[in-house]
Amino acid sequence: MESHQSFVSWFRNSSPYIHAHRNKTFVISFGGEAVLDDDFANHVHDFALLNSLGIRLVLVHGIRPQIDQRLKNSPPPRFHKHLRITDDQALQCVKEAAGLVRVEIEALLSMGLANSPMAGAKIKVASGNFVTAKPIGVIDGIDYCHTGEVRRIDSAAIHQQLDQNNVVLISPIGYSPSGEIFNLSAEQVATAVSIALKAEKLILLTEQSCCNPDDGAQIQQMTTAEARTFLEQHPDLADTISLPLKAAIQSCQSGIDRVHLINRTHNGALLLELFTRDGIGTLISSTPFEELRPATLNDIGGILELIKPLEQQGKLTKRSREKIEMEIADYIVIERDGLIIGCTALHPDEQRESGVIACMAVHQDYQGSARGNRMLEYTYRRANKLGLKKLFVLSTQTMHWFIERGFLPSDINSLPDPLKTLYNPQRNSKVLCKNIE
Ligand SMILES: CC(C)(COP(=O)(O)OP(=O)(O)OC[C@H]1O[C@@H](n2cnc3c(N)ncnc32)[C@H](O)[C@@H]1OP(=O)(O)O)[C@@H](O)C(=O)NCCC(=O)NCCS
Missing domain, CATH: 3.40.1160.10 (Acetylglutamate kinase-like)
Structure with a gap:
């Protein structure tokens, strides 16, 4: 068997x-x-x-x-x-x-x-x-x-x-x-x-x-x-x-x-x-052989394949192909020999003051080798370029990973209004925040 x-x-x-x-x-x-x-x-x-x-x-x-x-x-x-x-x-x-x-x-x-x-x-x-x-x-x-x-x-x-x-x-x-x-x-x-x-x-x-x-x-x-x-x-x-x-x-x-x-x-x-x-x-x-880079529309299939099991486990919120397509400019990916093995997105608010890190995932076979860290560092650089002062993350099961990287517990009210729409009360995610000046 x-x-x-x-x-x-x-x-x-x-x-x-x-x-x-x-x-x-x-x-x-x-x-x-x-x-x-x-x-x-x-x-x-x-x-x-x-x-x-x-x-x-x-x-x-x-x-x-x-x-x-x-x-x-x-x-x-x-x-x-x-x-x-x-x-x-x-x-x-x-x-x-x-x-x-x-x-x-x-x-x-x-x-x-x-x-x-x-x-x-x-x-x-x-x-x-x-x-x-x-x-x-x-x-x-x-x-x-x-x-x-x-x-x-x-x-x-x-x-x-x-x-x-x-x-x-x-x-x-x-x-x-x-x-x-x-x-x-x-x-x-x-x-x-x-x-x-x-x-x-x-x-x-x-x-x-x-x-x-x-x-x-x-x-x-x-x-x-x-x-x-x-x-x-x-x-x-x-x-x-x-x-x-x-x-x-x-x-x-x-x-x-x-x-x-x-x-x-x-x-x-x-x-x-x-x-x-x-x-x-x-x-x-x-x-x-392995490259961290901004995502393109061609990566959507690979991103969906990567996040599907994590959505099923409730670690990530569900996203449709259309939603990722509309927001693809916010995404970065790690491509390894033609396959997407890591991704994350940084959604800035309209005032360009703060942003939310979302959809952070590393393929199970490649976790534990600092790829998550590399994506986070890249996200900080992107946030700096955009002039953002604060980064938020909404997490159900990965709070400690972010806390160990300098994020502090926060709450839904501290999210700027436009970013509040990203909060799904049913998931009851914890809100974490980090100043990045
Ligand atoms: C969180 C995640 C992106 C980290 O990617 P990674 O490439 O393994 O990260 P790094 O190698 O930089 O860090 C590994 C460390 O994080 C720890 N870690 C992994 N998941 C964790 C979690 N849920 N909570 C706390 N620590 C965690 C590992 O134990 C390891 O620590 P150690 O070396 O002291 O043992 C990856 O585990 C993942 O895709 N998880 C599933 C999706 C997810 O939860 N995304 C976050 C949504 S908010």
């Missing part, structure tokens, strides 16, 4: 994410190592699930270990600045490896056995010549031969495939208008594809978690500025983390809002990252 309940609450809690991700374009990149792993089928099941939830999915795979395997009896592979020098022999291996990996992924995505998670999935996969490349040429006197870089992505052709609900599969290979083939870095292709498609997310499945080498703790989120500083401060980071981080920074700088680095060796990591509140990976974004 308990497991039933936890399933039901898990499924319900994931529903905001299911709505939020539908019809969004996600580019997911993974190395050739992931394909070699016994658990790769699990990733493919997760890709299939994302596709069935209406996410427009582009997969970019790597082939480094598969190329190395083919070259193992040749002289050691040559790299310069983390890129393979692709001579004629290596190019042959690149072609073989890309073909093989692509076919293996297509086969797994085509599976539909009745007793497997892929039953009834019926996924259509599209691959093609979406990437145009040019040679890197000679750098520091070193000729990269058939190693290339992305010149153009045929985003219209990819979108066409996504419009038909196809999963697009892209190999780290590009073609030049003269018909040459170039070996590309999978991270670079994934970055270029996500930018060209204006994808909502770039997800890099990495070989390890992104941890701070100083204390071993996993980094949950970084802004691009923080990620850049982190790379500067840790020049010895393994390629398996530094390359995805660089790709993340570049994508964010070019307009991708959210880049996720997820340790692919963690079973179900992709689902945990996309459908739970705090995820499991490292999120890189150009703007802070």
Whole structure:
């Protein structure tokens, strides 16, 4: 019974994410190592699930270990600045490896056995010549031969495939208008594809978690500025983390809002990252992950969702959508990764002498980390700007929270007349007051 309940609450809690991700374009990149792993089928099941939830999915795979395997009896592979020098022999291996990996992924995505998670999935996969490349040429006197870089992505052709609900599969290979083939870095292709498609997310499945080498703790989120500083401060980071981080920074700088680095060796990591509140990976974004800001009309749905349970518990007075809409300029919100997790309103009186703090709420999962305090501080600054001298609050169950922050018990008669209309005698709220000069 308990497991039933936890399933039901898990499924319900994931529903905001299911709505939020539908019809969004996600580019997911993974190395050739992931394909070699016994658990790769699990990733493919997760890709299939994302596709069935209406996410427009582009997969970019790597082939480094598969190329190395083919070259193992040749002289050691040559790299310069983390890129393979692709001579004629290596190019042959690149072609073989890309073909093989692509076919293996297509086969797994085509599976539909009745007793497997892929039953009834019926996924259509599209691959093609979406990437145009040019040679890197000679750098520091070193000729990269058939190693290339992305010149153009045929985003219209990819979108066409996504419009038909196809999963697009892209190999780290590009073609030049003269018909040459170039070996590309999978991270670079994934970055270029996500930018060209204006994808909502770039997800890099990495070989390890992104941890701070100083204390071993996993980094949950970084802004691009923080990620850049982190790379500067840790020049010895393994390629398996530094390359995805660089790709993340570049994508964010070019307009991708959210880049996720997820340790692919963690079973179900992709689902945990996309459908739970705090995820499991490292999120890189150009703007802070959590932001306290004035509310806009677009936030009303999130505010209503946040306050509904508190209204039911009698902690907050009931408010209609229309009322919040009319007063939206009075509201501030805390947005965390697209979800509203905190809100409050400051309603000033017409004389601009005093105001009432109302609808103060922090989502249950995020209480106790000073978010209420931050909103209160912001409210004081707003009140100061408006020239208000006194702040009131009407509370049934949270008096002490305000008293501990300098509010004093007061009564209904001390409320200025226009604000008295906010008092509902049935709720019998306590009136608290604070001078803020
Ligand atoms: C009140 C509320 C906004 C505080 O948000 P928050 O982000 O948890 O606040 P902070 O982290 O800044 O403060 C946490 C402290 O407040 C205390 N606190 C929380 N609710 C309280 C209450 N009803 N009465 C007294 N103290 C309370 C916590 O115990 C904690 O104190 P501690 O660290 O000493 O244990 C949040 O608890 C909430 O949304 N409550 C439900 C809605 C509500 O009652 N709103 C007020 C309507 S007037």
